[in-house]
Amino acid sequence: MFSAKDFRRHCVLLGLCAAVSLTAARAAAQSPSSGASDPAAEEAATAHQTAPVVVDGVTLFRVTGVSAYPAEKRAQAIADNIRAVAANRAYALQALRLEEEPIGTRILAGSQLIMIVIDADARLEGVRRPVLAQACLSRIGEAVTDFRRDREPKLLIRHGLYAIAATLALIFGLWVAHRVVRRGRSALERRYKEKIHGVQIQSFHLIQAEHLWLLLTGALGLLWAVIALTVTYLDVHYVLILFPWTRGLANSLFAILVNPLITIGAAFLNAVPNLIFLAILVLVTWYALKLIRLFFVGIDTGAITFSGFDAAWATPTYRLVRVAVVALALVAAYPYIPGSESQAFKGISLLIGVVFSLGSTSLIGNMISGYSMAYRRVFKVGDRVKIGDHIGDVEETKLMVTYLRTIKNELVAVPNSVIVNSDVVNYSTLAQREGLILHTTVGIGYETSWRQVEAMLIRAAELTPGFLREPKPFVLQKELGDFAVTYEINAYCNEARAMNQLYTALHANILDVFNEYGVQIMTPAYEGDPKEAKIVPKDQWYSAPARLPDDENAGGPKEEAARRLQDISRSTRTDDGVPKKAG
Numbered sequence: 001m002f003s004a005k006d007f008r009r010h011c012v013l014l015g016l017c018a019a020v021s022l023t024a025a026r027a028a029a030q031s032p033s034s035g036a037s038d039p040a041a042e043e044a045a046t047a048h049q050t051a052p053v054v055v056d057g058v059t060l061f062r063v064t065g066v067s068a069y070p071a072e073k074r075a076q077a078i079a080d081n082i083r084a085v086a087a088n089r090a091y092a093l094q095a096l097r098l099e100e101e102p103i104g105t106r107i108l109a110g111s112q113l114i115m116i117v118i119d120a121d122a123r124l125e126g127v128r129r130p131v132l133a134q135a136c137l138s139r140i141g142e143a144v145t146d147f148r149r150d151r152e153p154k155l156l157i158r159h160g161l162y163a164i165a166a167t168l169a170l171i172f173g174l175w176v177a178h179r180v181v182r183r184g185r186s187a188l189e190r191r192y193k194e195k196i197h198g199v200q201i202q203s204f205h206l207i208q209a210e211h212l213w214l215l216l217t218g219a220l221g222l223l224w225a226v227i228a229l230t231v232t233y234l235d236v237h238y239v240l241i242l243f244p245w246t247r248g249l250a251n252s253l254f255a256i257l258v259n260p261l262i263t264i265g266a267a268f269l270n271a272v273p274n275l276i277f278l279a280i281l282v283l284v285t286w287y288a289l290k291l292i293r294l295f296f297v298g299i300d301t302g303a304i305t306f307s308g309f310d311a312a313w314a315t316p317t318y319r320l321v322r323v324a325v326v327a328l329a330l331v332a333a334y335p336y337i338p339g340s341e342s343q344a345f346k347g348i349s350l351l352i353g354v355v356f357s358l359g360s361t362s363l364i365g366n367m368i369s370g371y372s373m374a375y376r377r378v379f380k381v382g383d384r385v386k387i388g389d390h391i392g393d394v395e396e397t398k399l400m401v402t403y404l405r406t407i408k409n410e411l412v413a414v415p416n417s418v419i420v421n422s423d424v425v426n427y428s429t430l431a432q433r434e435g436l437i438l439h440t441t442v443g444i445g446y447e448t449s450w451r452q453v454e455a456m457l458i459r460a461a462e463l464t465p466g467f468l469r470e471p472k473p474f475v476l477q478k479e480l481g482d483f484a485v486t487y488e489i490n491a492y493c494n495e496a497r498a499m500n501q502l503y504t505a506l507h508a509n510i511l512d513v514f515n516e517y518g519v520q521i522m523t524p525a526y527e528g529d530p531k532e533a534k535i536v537p538k539d540q541w542y543s544a545p546a547r548l549p550d551d552e553n554a555g556g557p558k559e560e561a562a563r564r565l566q567d568i569s570r571s572t573r574t575d576d577g578v579p580k581k582a583g
Contacts, residue, residue, distance in 0.1 A: 051075035053082075055082050056244040056248065057244075057251040058146070060143055061139055063075050063115075064121055064124055081112070082144065091110055093144060096109050096137055096141055100130075101116070103116070103118065104116040114140060117132055163239040163243075177224075185220065189217075236253070237250050271338040274337070275338070281333050281336075285329040289322060289325060299311055299314040300315060372416075372420055381396065387424055388422045388423075392406035392412065393497065428496040436496055438502055440489060441488045442486070443487075443522045444519065446485060449540055449541045449542070456510075456514055457473075457475050457489040458472075459513050459545055460489065460512070460513045461506060461509075463512075464506045466498055466501070467506075471492050473490060474490050
């Protein structure tokens with residue numbers, strides 16, 4: 001029961017609430033930006049200033065409040081008054097009445113004040129105050145009726161029996177279902193377990209058959225647990241809602257389970273237009289990529305040609321265009337991704353960007369280097385190349401690394417950034433164009449005629465299978481050393497992969513030819529001074545297999561040297577000065 005002091009305090013607080021509400025309404029009406037305010041923000045603010053009046057788990061209506069008398073406290077006081085009136089059967093339903101006051105409409109049960117409906121409550125509902133007061137009076141009458149009916153002994157006994165029956169039915173049903181599940185699992189194990197095979201790729205077992213069976217039985221067990229928990233929850237909710245004292249708890253449990261589902265469903269429905277746009281964007285992007293791929297495949301196969309655009313550039317250019325199209329699609333799709341405006345999504349995006357920036361320096365460098373090599377056409381798969389200290393055949397070229405198979409059958413992965421910053425020698429390209437020149441050196445003493453040495457070296461090259469007959473091999477005198485003259489034999493080949501075999505055969509033929517003509521190879525150098533001078537007598541200048549010039553009076557050593565230089569030049573150049581092609 002309210003005392004006169006409590007009544008005056010209640011009226012003062014409600015008056016303050018009305019005054020504050022009127023002031024806020026006028027300020028909002030006079031604000032120049034009120035028309036452009038966010039409806040969601042206004043709704044959130046209104047919900048924050050109101051609270052529901054709940055009796056026995058049933059929400060009757062909502063009321064407003066102020067900071068001095070919060071809405072929650074006011075709603076709790078009204079609910080306590082309703083329960084007090086309902087518990088006291090001395091108050092008949094006909095005793096509920098309305099009484100108008102300047103500050104608001106009072107709702108009383110006899111002389112007991114239940115609540116005062118103020119103008120702020122009416123503005124909240126969008127109706128006039130007398131209409132809202134009559135609606136609140138009706139809801140209070142229904143709450144009082146339900147409160148008294150739910151606590152009648154006969155109804156409580158009946159609901160108690162219902163609760164016991166529901167609980168027993170739940171226990172019996174779970175027991176029967178558990179036995180059925182166990183027997184069904186045993187039957188499945190006997191019939192299908194032996195038929196389940198593991199998942200493997202070639203000879204690598206990804207999932208063993210036993211693990212796959214455990215996965216299937218675990219999924220069945222999880223499904224059974226979800227069904228059992230759902231049935232148990234429904235039974236508990238039914239039992240709690242039978243009694244007025246636990247009905248609020250039942251509603252709370254229901255809200256805990258259902259509200260997230262409602263939120264998810266509402267979010268999904270709100271996101272449906274965005275999802276449709278994303279689906280259309282994905283479809284358009286997919287078809288665009290297919291058309292672009294067909295275009296570049298045509299360039300790669302030669303069906304489509306452009307002047308100045310090499311067919312080898314088709315694949316890397318397609319990759320760049322594909323990345324650009326996908327990036328453009330992602331930029332267009334980002335605003336339509338559900339949750340993209342949330343702070344969590346932005347934080348994750350920022351974290352991914354920072355991690356990618358910190359860890360992608362070498363990654364981006366290798367990618368750029370890979371594209372640079374593709375457009376520079378440094379080499380192709382199958383070429384024999386030299387990269388730094390590695391010599392081998394190009395096994396595979398990727399965006400990040402290039403794989404070389406060395407002559408020792410070693411697979412070397414060379415980062416593309418290292419290749420761009422290194423000297424690269426492509427033996428295969430040289431062999432196919434001008435012919436690859438293989439060369440080796442020998443040291444021969446001064447007592448052997450250089451003409452004889454050159455003839456023997458050329459003969460050794462001619463005896464080596466794999467060297468080209470045209471251009472002809474030639475000899476260079478590299479150095480006049482302390483103990484020997486260094487000669488270099490040069491011969492052409494058009495098969496870069498046979499370099500090692502050709503070198504081996506050439507060295508073997510050099511040894512055989514020099515042994516055949518009794519000429520000693522002086523490398524490595526020897527120690528000791530011979531008693532006789534290491535000179536070549538003139539009558540031995542053209543020792544076999546060297547041949548005399550066609551015209552013996554053609555000139556002396558100077559003229560002969562000039563002729564040799566011309567012969568070497570002719571062997572490496574065509575008549576118009578262009579390097580001679582291999583063939």
